[in-house]
Amino acid sequence: MVTCDAILLGAGLGTRFAETTQGTQKDLPKQFHDLEGFPVLIHSLRSFLTLGLIRQFVIVVHPAYLNTTRELLKKYTTLLGNAFIKVIPGGSRRQDSSRIGLEFLELEDQPATRVIIHDA
Numbered sequence: 820m821v822t823c824d825a826i827l828l829g830a831g832l833g834t835r836f837a838e839t840t841q842g843t844q845k846d847l848p849k850q851f852h853d854l855e856g857f858p859v860l861i862h863s864l865r866s867f868l869t870l871g872l873i874r875q876f877v878i879v880v881h882p883a884y885l886n887t888t889r890e891l892l893k894k895y896t897t898l899l900g901n902a903f904i905k906v907i908p909g910g911s912r913r914q915d916s917s918r919i920g921l922e923f924l925e926l927e928d929q930p931a932t933r934v935i936i937h938d939a
Contacts, residue, residue: 822874824931825867826920829860829880829888829939830909848884850939851891860888860939861895867935868902874931876902877923878939879909879916 829850850860857865860878867873880888888906892899907923909916917936924931 821872821933823872823933823935824924825873825876825935825937826917826924827860827863827876827878827937827939828909828913828916828920829878829884830913830916847887848881850880851884851887857895857898858891860891861898863937863939864899864902864904867937868899873935874903876904877920878904878906879920880906880939882908 829848850863851858854862864876867876878888885906885908892904892906905923907919910919920936921934924934
């Protein structure tokens with residue numbers, strides 16, 4: 820079976836999204852907003868987990884939301900099973916965060932051979 824590593828990009832502050840959701844969690848980027856009972860980030864992770872192909876996840880977030888992301892993952896740990904998830908700070912642009920995620924994976928003992936990059 821082919822395995823992949825996944826980079827989930829969530830380093831943006833969601834300012835355009837916040838303009839359309841005034842009054843509901845407006846201080847949080849969209850990956851933390853609730854969608855049918857779970858934060859968007861958790862939906863993304865669970866979707867990839869159902870594939871059974873992901874070796875590890877690297878979630879790239881804005882430095883201001885590192886702890887928020889880690890706490891969220893702790894809260895939903897039973898839904899995520901034994902998935903290997905790392906949370907790292909991202910860059911100022913999407914391409915910077917993608918590069919940071921790829922460079923992080925290159926430092927692994929067994930570097931990734933296939934990588935999926937997706938929005939958190």
